[in-house]
Structures are given as structure tokens and as C-alpha cells.
Amino acid sequence: MTYVQNTEREKAEMLAAIGCKSVDDLMAVIPEDCRFVGELDVEPALTEDELVRHVRALTASNVSADGHPCFLGAGAYRHFCPSLVDSLVARTEFWTAYTPYQPEASQGTLTTILEWQTMMCRLTGMEVSNASLYDGATAVVEAVLMALRVKSKATRVVVSEGVHPDAIGCLKTYLKCLDVELVTVPLVDGASDAPALAQAATDGTAAVVVQSPNFFGVVEELQPLVDAAHAHGALSVVAADPVSLGVLEPPGAFGADMVCGEATGMGNPPWFGGPGVGYLCARSENVRQMPARIAGETVDAQGRRAVVLTFQTREQHIRRSKATSNICTSQQLMALRATIWMALLGKQGFVELSEVNLARAHHAAARIAKIPGYGLAHAKRAFFNEFTVTTPIAARDVNRRLLDEHGILGGYDLGQVDPSRSKQLLLAVTDSNPADEIDALVAALETIR
Amino acid sequence: MTTVEHGPAVPQQVAKATVPGFERPLTIFEHSVPDRRGVRPPPAAVPAAPSDALPASMRRKAPAALPEVGELDTQRHYTWLSEKNFSIANAFYPLGSCTMKYNPLVNERVCALPGLSALHPMQPDDQVQGMLELCWRVERVLLAVSGLHEVSLHPCAGAHGELTALMCMRACLDDRGQTHKKIILIPDSAHGTNPASCTIAGFETREVKSNQHGRVDMADLDKKIGDGHDIAGLMITNPSTLGLFETNIKAICEKIHAVGGLVYMDGANMNAILGRTRPGDFGADVMHFNLHKTFSQPHGGGGPGAGPIAVRDVLAPFLPTPKIARVSDGQGGWRFETVMSAPKSIGRTRGFMLNAGVMVRSYSYMRSNGPAGLKGIADNAVLNANYLRAKLKDTYKVWIDESCMHEFVATAKGMPNGIRALDVAKRLIDYGIHPPTVYFPLIVPEALMIEPTETESKQTLDTFVAVMKAIAAEAETDPDTLHTAPHTRSIGRPDEVRAVKEPKVTL
Incomplete structure (x- = not known):
């Protein structure tokens, strides 16, 4: 199958217009000793029908949350998504459009970016937002790199172990290249340790990074954590699940300098981890240090309202090696889904959805905590839609039996990140887990000792 | 509306006639009415969370001021916004270096197969064998077309692939005890992401000049290599951003290898060489692919994409983790595993493992x-x-007029009446054609970088030629129309200076 439209006759006409006999003549600019001769070693072409059957057969062995109750979160949360989101994003004018560098030909996309930036700022209590980033983990990295530009003499970054391990992993990889020291600070009973963070964040620290709700589900008491960053002049970076901000006071209200994280759950399926969408919000005084695209409103010569990409002199296509980042992608289609999702839920619906998460998770946690052998690992801490459960046998075996015996996709086995937590299960209970799924989970756990 | 014979349809325009005070609001926020509801979330259907579930200090004091709109108005608003976009589905995009080709719908259909999008990234390997195998098969194709030895599907985008690959190069050089090698050579025609990625990976860049044929100036390359002591490597785009095959590529790679450097190949233009030449065969040690260019992942208005990297064996130990491995299942078959760490791996550069949705389409x-x-x-x-x-070279000077690869760079320099590349670009919009890439590469003044891709028909190309000639004629006879173009969109040229001086980045 080919998507080339030109007929052999047209190709001949075109070659004649160029003044050569064959495409091989055109390809002769490739020196002979560089040419690839023969057929590529790839599998044969499939027709459209064969292709659909093939991929269906190939992926049939997957076990998916489509057919099973699923309590996995650990950074990727499933939420209700209105049908209209799919319908609107399926408009080819959105999904086949290019990056909106030509504003007159891109007012649709540009306006949705301005809407997204506004919504994210209002959710997080911040002043400026960019058009989105690759994902939550790289959003944390970009916030830290931004802090390193603002605090250009700093050589250290402090991060709480409550931050998602993928984000900490990315920070390690990136900061090693820049000779910046990364200090990780352990949790105390599942929550970030403000005095220890403050102690680690001595002079020369660019940022103190925390996450709330943190990786173990604990909602952090943000004020002392933000203050710990500011005590010696570091910037406070808070990663937050935006869905939690329907019920949680936004990090901006506590004085955070950057708020960032994963926004995929808003209108996007988990897609095995990607493509997702990250977000980054900041204070307006630092807007020129932000990475990636930013849309802004202006007017045309007739005074008509227009939206453009602005502050482009920060970006790689102009500043090259001195750019604020190398990024020239925004996860626009995912951000568009999130934008429409937020609009459809609206001011009240967003809070209600957030409350449903809170209610269902607390309902599930209370019942699971009563099952003999099970308990809450951090019972004194507040949580939103995810919590750490202690298990009577290895969490991994709990998960295996949940699936084999009850058809349930369990939680995240925390032994994978910390061997001392091998009997702890991280369970996410969201609006995508109706009451009967919670009943089924509780009933199943009662049989798994 | 301006037309030429057989011209493509201009994207649907919004209604122009309005009654004062009843113009259609620009943003969703202006549709908002207090207490109006859109979609209601599912009810909790369980007891409410205890009142002390969250301490008062953690409770949100006032709800975020999101819009309050109904479903129908939301549908109309975003449908109306979509109509203000050019897209592949409604316009030709001769956008150099961006490879705006047809996005086949079967790719979307395959993506929509049950269960794929619902897969959770933390599911154990035995539950996601099909997805892992599909991704492994993508790796095989990338190996076949690159002639290299191992692939990582980890990076989220082309520039992220560059950065991830540069980190692998750094780790490899450090492993060889060559921490002093800090310079990456970059031709002056390179994409801006190349030097920007180098900075973030902790390298310094040194620019290499192009010669009058648009190729790397070999004498300048020798000069910039010097004794080679500090040379970590070279980043080169082949075919170059001028659309030219780098005819000295083998010699260039050999010079870099001779001083212990590594050759990075920017695969942005892979579309031009599939099955004709392989970077691994001409000396590249590492490259990235833009799956959203070469393999037709839709651009989505700016993303998502994916930027897998392929490497020669010397760099393989340093590839990021997690990565996919195929191992024997002990019964004559295979199983697929997620390798979470490796001794010399740079570690991870993103959350989770890969952009699976992009892999399925590709x-x-x-x-x-x-x-x-x-x-x-x-x-x-x-x-x-x-x-x-x-067809165009008699009307627009082609900067390097010789056989090109997938694109070529013309110039608007010397056009009459002060007409610039920007004017030509904006005027094309009136004819329903997306502008080419302009003012890039930087080494060509008033550049118009034109890439039609393989999926355009001769009729569309002929129409584009006719339009470009019509615009050249207008430059002589009616320059003001060009200076003030476009005239057929919902806005004219926006005031970009004001957007910086009086920033309004939220509503």
C-alpha cells in the first residue's frame, strides 16, 4: 500500500520537466559508496484490512483496564471523559494541523492554548503557564532547569523523596550533565520533612522540589515546605495532580514559585504512559525564563483580537545554544483534550469530580483498613485519591491473586521502588472506579491473606 | 477571496457579518454564565469523605474560576475555533523541514482498537506482551532503515531524542576517560534544537561553516577540529536543511572518528533517504527519528511526537532505561521484557517508558x-x-540550484518593491496554502524553504507553482496587497511586539 498519489505517467511528466530520466538520476547525488542497494529488511506491506486484523491479533493478549477493574495510579490516573472531548479532538483541523507559527492560519489552536494557560493558572493559583510539556516527569525537570536559570549561581537542587521516582530519575540524568548536585531528602511517615529540606537547602540551592499529593498518596502540608525553600532563597517547586486541585488549596496560595506536573488524566487515557501532557506554571516575574511555547493575546492592524506565540526570543529557533530549553514540541492535542475536559466539567463540575475521588478513595481505604492483615501505611496523613496499604503477604502476590482469582488489576507494588515496602500496595481509587468495583476489591482482599 | 484555476479550497471561514454587541466570543470564558452546567461527573455513590479527611489548611477556599458553559455551546465554540486552523486535511503545507504529509486514517483506526489506550504504564510485562511486541517491531524497522545496532523508543520528541542521544555520547566519552571532550561541532545550517540540546547536555558548541555549495566546508571543518583533543563529536543533518545530500559525509565522519569523536545524525530529513542510504553505513554513530515526520504521526497542532534514537554498538550500553528486550520464553517462543536499569545506562529522561500511542500509529x-x-x-x-x-527556479532564485533531496531553499531576496519572504508567506495564506518555512536556514537571506512531501499530487504542485508565480507578479504590480496580507483570515498580521511588551498570557 502506498499513499503516493501520482501515476506513473505523471511521474514521467515530472521527470521530463526536471530534465532527467529516472528517480535514480536524482538519487545519484548520494555518493556510490553511501548507497543502500537491495530491499529493506522489513516485513511485507499489509492492506488496510490485513493491518487492522494484524494489530488486533498482536495486541489481543494485552490485559487492559477496559475489561477489568483497575486500581493502578502511581502517576497515571484514569478519569471520566465526556464523549464530546473525543468528537471535538477528532476534527482534522485540530489533529492534522502544524505548530501554530503562522498565527493567521492557526487562531484555532492558539486560542485553545491561551484558554489552557488560563485554566492551568486558575487551578494552580499561579500567574503564567506555558503551552504544555512532554509529561509530568520532564515538567519537574524543566521547572528545576528554570530555577537554575533564575538562580544562575546555584549549584544544588533539593528534592523530597515524595516526588515521583520517574521525576527524580529524570532529575538525576539531567543534572549530572550540568554538574548540579541533587540532594534527596527522605520522608517521615510518608510525608516530606520540612526541617530536613530546609537544612539541605543551604545557600547555593536553586530549588526545593516537593509533590502533593506525593508519590505515596500523602497530601503534603505545603506551607512549611514552601517556607523551607525560601528560608535560604531557593525557589519552591511543587508538583501537583491538577485533578486534586478541585478540593486542595492550590500551591500558588502557599507561595510556590513553580507548579508543575502531569495533566494527562484530564481528558486523556493512560496510553501505556504516553503520549501524555505535562504542565508548568510560574510567577510572571520569571516568564522570560520559562521553557517551551507560550501563547499571548494581542491585536492585528484593525484592532481585532488575535493570539500569537510570544516571548519567542527565549526559544531554540532564535536563541540556539542560549535558549531557555531545546524543546520545540508542546503536547498540543493532549492539552486540547484537557482544555475541553476542564471547560465541560466547569467551575462546579471540576470540584464535584475532585470530591468524588476524595469520597471513593476514603470509602475504599476505610473498608480495606478493617480487613484483617491490611492497614494504612500512613494512617495519620491526609490523602486524596490514592493511599498506601500494608499487606499481609508480598504486594506482588496480592496483585497476582487479585488478577488470577478475581479479574482485578490491583495497585502498584511499592517493593519496586523500595524493597522495604515490598508488603505495601499503592491503590488509586478515582471516579473511574464505581462503588461496585470497590466492593469487589474489598471482597477479593478479604480472601487474600 | 483570491482564486487561481484548480486552486485548493480555502479553509472554511467564520461568518463576517455580525450585529454590534453580538459578536461571537473569542474564548470559552466569554461564553461563561454563572451556575450554567456542562457535563456532570458521575456521583460518588459512596458515603461522603469524613469531614476531617482533609485539614482546613489543605482545603481549597474558593473554586478555580473555570468556565461555566453548556455542552452545545462548548461544541460550537471548539468547532468554530477548529475552522480557524489550516491543517493537512484542508490545505497544502509545503513547510520545509517539517514533512507535513498525509496522516492515514487507518493509523487512527488501529489506535482505537479496544484496550490499547486504556493500558496502564505500571502494568506488569506479562499483561502487556502485545504492546511490548508492537514497540519491539517498531524498533526492528528503525534498525533496518538506519543500519545501526540498537534502538531506544524512550524520547518524547525529536529534540528530546537529540538530548537523550547527546547524554549517551557524554556517558560513552566519560566511560572512555575522555571527560575533557566537550566540544560538539555543528554546521551553520543546523536546526536550532541542535545547539540548544548541546547546552542542556553540558556540551559546548562550535560552528562549522558551509561552502558555496551548501555543504560542510571541509577546510573549515579541519580548522574547527584542530588537534581534536577537545572534540566530543559532530551533529549533522543529512540531507541538510538546504535539502542537499552531504556528499562528503563519509569523509566528514572519518575525520570525527579519527580524533575519537562521535557522529550524531539529525534524522529530521530521513523522509528523503529511506531505502536509498542508511546513516549507519555512511558513518553515523547515533541518530534520532521524528516519527511525526517520517512515519506520519499527526502533528496535532504542535504535538505529540516521538524521537526514538538508534545507535552503533559502542553507544548501546548507555541507552536510557526503561527499554524493551526480547528473550526466549524457554518453549521455543519469545517473551518481551521491560529492562528497568542497566549498569552503564544514562537512566531515564522521561516519565514511564515511551509514547505508545505514537508507536502504534507509526x-x-x-x-x-x-x-x-x-x-x-x-x-x-x-x-x-x-x-x-x-518549475519555480525561473521565478524565485533557488539558493543552491542543483538536484535536491526532499526540499529546497529559495530566496525572496531581490524581489521588487521591498517584498520579503514574510510577504510571500502571508500572501500564500490568501490562496489557501500554508506558507513554507521562512527565514530558515539562517545562512540563506529571505529564505523560503519548500518541502512538498511524497503524498502531494502533481495537480496540487502545479497549483502551488501557479500561485507562487501569481504572487511574484503581484509583487511587481500590487505590492501593497502583499505587504498587508493575509486578507482572507479572521485576523490580519498580529502585533507581535505588543504581545511581548504588554504580555497577556492569561485571560
Whole structure:
């Protein structure tokens, strides 16, 4: 199958217009000793029908949350998504459009970016937002790199172990290249340790990074954590699940300098981890240090309202090696889904959805905590839609039996990140887990000792 | 509206007639009415959370001021906004270096197969064998077309692939005890992401000049290599951003290798060489692919994409984790595993493992085409570009007028009445054609960088030629129309200076 439209006759006409006999003549600019001769070693072409059957057969062995109750979160949360989101994003004018560098030909996309930036700022209590980033983990990295530009003499970054391990992993990889020291600070009973963070964040620290709700589900008491960053002049970076901000006071209200994280759950399926969408919000005084695209409103010569990409002199296509980042992608289609999702839920619906998460998770946690052998690992801490459960046998075996015996996709086995937590299960209970799924989970756990 | 014979349809325009005070609001926020509801979330259907579930200090004091709109108004608003966009589905995009080709719908259909999008990234390997195998098969195709030894599907985008690959290069050099090698050579025609990625990976960049044929100036390369002591490597785009094959590529790679450097190949223009030449065969040690260019993942208005990297064996130990491995299942078959760490790996550069949705679309595209189809992509991309070059070169000076690959760079320099590349670009919009890339590469003044891709028909190319000639004629006779173009969109040229001086980045 080919998507080339030109007929052999047209190709001949075109070659004649160029003044050569064959495409091989055109390809002769490739020196002979560089040419690839023969057929590529790839599998044969499939027709459209064969292709659909093939991929269906190939992926049939997957076990998916489509057919099973699923309590996995650990950074990727499933939420209700209105049908209209799919319908609107399926408009080819959105999904086949290019990056909106030509504003007159891109007012649709540009306006949705301005809407997204506004919504994210209002959710997080911040002043400026960019058009989105690759994902939550790289959003944390970009916030830290931004802090390193603002605090250009700093050589250290402090991060709480409550931050998602993928984000900490990315920070390690990136900061090693820049000779910046990364200090990780352990949790105390599942929550970030403000005095220890403050102690680690001595002079020369660019940022103190925390996450709330943190990786173990604990909602952090943000004020002392933000203050710990500011005590010696570091910037406070808070990663937050935006869905939690329907019920949680936004990090901006506590004085955070950057708020960032994963926004995929808003209108996007988990897609095995990607493509997702990250977000980054900041204070307006630092807007020129932000990475990636930013849309802004202006007017045309007739005074008509227009939206453009602005502050482009920060970006790689102009500043090259001195750019604020190398990024020239925004996860626009995912951000568009999130934008429409937020609009459809609206001011009240967003809070209600957030409350449903809170209610269902607390309902599930209370019942699971009563099952003999099970308990809450951090019972004194507040949580939103995810919590750490202690298990009577290895969490991994709990998960295996949940699936084999009850058809349930369990939680995240925390032994994978910390061997001392091998009997702890991280369970996410969201609006995508109706009451009967919670009943089924509780009933199943009662049989798994 | 301006038309030429057989002209493509201009994207649907919004209604122009309005009653004062009843104009359609620009943003969703202006549709908002207090207490109006859109979609209601599912009810909790369980007891409410205890009142002390969250301490008062953690409770949100006032709800975020999101819009309050109904479903129908929301549908109309975003439908109306979509109509203000150019897209592949409604316009030709001769956008150099961006490879705006047809996005086959079967790719979307395959993506929509039950269960794929619902897969959770933390599911154990035995539950996601199908997805892992599909991704492994994508890796095989990338190996076949690159001639390299190992692939990582980890990076989220082309520039992220560059950065991830540069980190692997750094780790490899450090492993060899060559921490002093800090300089990456970059030709002056390179994409801006190349030097920007170098900075973030902790390298310094040194620019290499192009010669009058648009190729790397070999004498300048020698000079910039010097004794080679500090040379970590070279980043080169081949075909270059001028659309030219780097005829000295083997010699260039040998010079870098001779001083212990590594050659990075920017695979942005892979579309032009599929099945005709392989970077691994001409000396590249590492490259990235833009799956959203070469393998037709839709651009989505700016993303998502994916930027897998392929490497020679010397760099393989340093590839990021997690990565996919195929191992024997002990019963004559295979199973697929997620390798979470490796001794010399740089670690991770993103959350989770890969952009699976992009992999599924790309796999669909790869399998639709097969070996002959993949080579046909390059052949027809090159044919279409050379056809446009031949038909336009008497009207617009082609900067390096010789046989090109998938794109060529013309210039608006010397056009009459002060007409600039920007004016030509904006005027094209009135004819329903997306502008080419302008003012890039930086080494060409008033650059118009034109890439038709393989999926455009001769009729569309002929129409584009006619439009470009009409615009050249207008430059002589009616320059004001060009200076003030476009005239057919919902806005004219916006005031970009004001957007910086009086920033309004939220509503």
C-alpha cells in the first residue's frame, strides 16, 4: 500500500520537466559508496484490512483496564471523559494541523492554548503557564532547569523523596550533565520533612522540589515546605495532580514559585504512559525564563483580537545554544483534550469530580483498613485519591491473586521502588472506579491473606 | 477571496457579518454564565469523605474560576475555533523541514482498537506482551532503515531524542576517560534544537561553516577540529536543511572518528533517504527519528511526537532505561521484557517508558508501506521536490540550484518593491496554502524553504507553482496587497511586539 498519489505517467511528466530520466538520476547525488542497494529488511506491506486484523491479533493478549477493574495510579490516573472531548479532538483541523507559527492560519489552536494557560493558572493559583510539556516527569525537570536559570549561581537542587521516582530519575540524568548536585531528602511517615529540606537547602540551592499529593498518596502540608525553600532563597517547586486541585488549596496560595506536573488524566487515557501532557506554571516575574511555547493575546492592524506565540526570543529557533530549553514540541492535542475536559466539567463540575475521588478513595481505604492483615501505611496523613496499604503477604502476590482469582488489576507494588515496602500496595481509587468495583476489591482482599 | 484555476479550497471561514454587541466570543470564558452546567461527573455513590479527611489548611477556599458553559455551546465554540486552523486535511503545507504529509486514517483506526489506550504504564510485562511486541517491531524497522545496532523508543520528541542521544555520547566519552571532550561541532545550517540540546547536555558548541555549495566546508571543518583533543563529536543533518545530500559525509565522519569523536545524525530529513542510504553505513554513530515526520504521526497542532534514537554498538550500553528486550520464553517462543536499569545506562529522561500511542500509529504506517513503500516515500518526496524546484527556479532564485533531496531553499531576496519572504508567506495564506518555512536556514537571506512531501499530487504542485508565480507578479504590480496580507483570515498580521511588551498570557 502506498499513499503516493501520482501515476506513473505523471511521474514521467515530472521527470521530463526536471530534465532527467529516472528517480535514480536524482538519487545519484548520494555518493556510490553511501548507497543502500537491495530491499529493506522489513516485513511485507499489509492492506488496510490485513493491518487492522494484524494489530488486533498482536495486541489481543494485552490485559487492559477496559475489561477489568483497575486500581493502578502511581502517576497515571484514569478519569471520566465526556464523549464530546473525543468528537471535538477528532476534527482534522485540530489533529492534522502544524505548530501554530503562522498565527493567521492557526487562531484555532492558539486560542485553545491561551484558554489552557488560563485554566492551568486558575487551578494552580499561579500567574503564567506555558503551552504544555512532554509529561509530568520532564515538567519537574524543566521547572528545576528554570530555577537554575533564575538562580544562575546555584549549584544544588533539593528534592523530597515524595516526588515521583520517574521525576527524580529524570532529575538525576539531567543534572549530572550540568554538574548540579541533587540532594534527596527522605520522608517521615510518608510525608516530606520540612526541617530536613530546609537544612539541605543551604545557600547555593536553586530549588526545593516537593509533590502533593506525593508519590505515596500523602497530601503534603505545603506551607512549611514552601517556607523551607525560601528560608535560604531557593525557589519552591511543587508538583501537583491538577485533578486534586478541585478540593486542595492550590500551591500558588502557599507561595510556590513553580507548579508543575502531569495533566494527562484530564481528558486523556493512560496510553501505556504516553503520549501524555505535562504542565508548568510560574510567577510572571520569571516568564522570560520559562521553557517551551507560550501563547499571548494581542491585536492585528484593525484592532481585532488575535493570539500569537510570544516571548519567542527565549526559544531554540532564535536563541540556539542560549535558549531557555531545546524543546520545540508542546503536547498540543493532549492539552486540547484537557482544555475541553476542564471547560465541560466547569467551575462546579471540576470540584464535584475532585470530591468524588476524595469520597471513593476514603470509602475504599476505610473498608480495606478493617480487613484483617491490611492497614494504612500512613494512617495519620491526609490523602486524596490514592493511599498506601500494608499487606499481609508480598504486594506482588496480592496483585497476582487479585488478577488470577478475581479479574482485578490491583495497585502498584511499592517493593519496586523500595524493597522495604515490598508488603505495601499503592491503590488509586478515582471516579473511574464505581462503588461496585470497590466492593469487589474489598471482597477479593478479604480472601487474600 | 483570491482564486487561481484548480486552486485548493480555502479553509472554511467564520461568518463576517455580525450585529454590534453580538459578536461571537473569542474564548470559552466569554461564553461563561454563572451556575450554567456542562457535563456532570458521575456521583460518588459512596458515603461522603469524613469531614476531617482533609485539614482546613489543605482545603481549597474558593473554586478555580473555570468556565461555566453548556455542552452545545462548548461544541460550537471548539468547532468554530477548529475552522480557524489550516491543517493537512484542508490545505497544502509545503513547510520545509517539517514533512507535513498525509496522516492515514487507518493509523487512527488501529489506535482505537479496544484496550490499547486504556493500558496502564505500571502494568506488569506479562499483561502487556502485545504492546511490548508492537514497540519491539517498531524498533526492528528503525534498525533496518538506519543500519545501526540498537534502538531506544524512550524520547518524547525529536529534540528530546537529540538530548537523550547527546547524554549517551557524554556517558560513552566519560566511560572512555575522555571527560575533557566537550566540544560538539555543528554546521551553520543546523536546526536550532541542535545547539540548544548541546547546552542542556553540558556540551559546548562550535560552528562549522558551509561552502558555496551548501555543504560542510571541509577546510573549515579541519580548522574547527584542530588537534581534536577537545572534540566530543559532530551533529549533522543529512540531507541538510538546504535539502542537499552531504556528499562528503563519509569523509566528514572519518575525520570525527579519527580524533575519537562521535557522529550524531539529525534524522529530521530521513523522509528523503529511506531505502536509498542508511546513516549507519555512511558513518553515523547515533541518530534520532521524528516519527511525526517520517512515519506520519499527526502533528496535532504542535504535538505529540516521538524521537526514538538508534545507535552503533559502542553507544548501546548507555541507552536510557526503561527499554524493551526480547528473550526466549524457554518453549521455543519469545517473551518481551521491560529492562528497568542497566549498569552503564544514562537512566531515564522521561516519565514511564515511551509514547505508545505514537508507536502504534507509526507501526501502522510502516506496515502499510512495507519495504517497497518505504523506499517509495523517499523516491517520491525527492521527485516532488525537484519538480517544484524545476518549475519555480525561473521565478524565485533557488539558493543552491542543483538536484535536491526532499526540499529546497529559495530566496525572496531581490524581489521588487521591498517584498520579503514574510510577504510571500502571508500572501500564500490568501490562496489557501500554508506558507513554507521562512527565514530558515539562517545562512540563506529571505529564505523560503519548500518541502512538498511524497503524498502531494502533481495537480496540487502545479497549483502551488501557479500561485507562487501569481504572487511574484503581484509583487511587481500590487505590492501593497502583499505587504498587508493575509486578507482572507479572521485576523490580519498580529502585533507581535505588543504581545511581548504588554504580555497577556492569561485571560
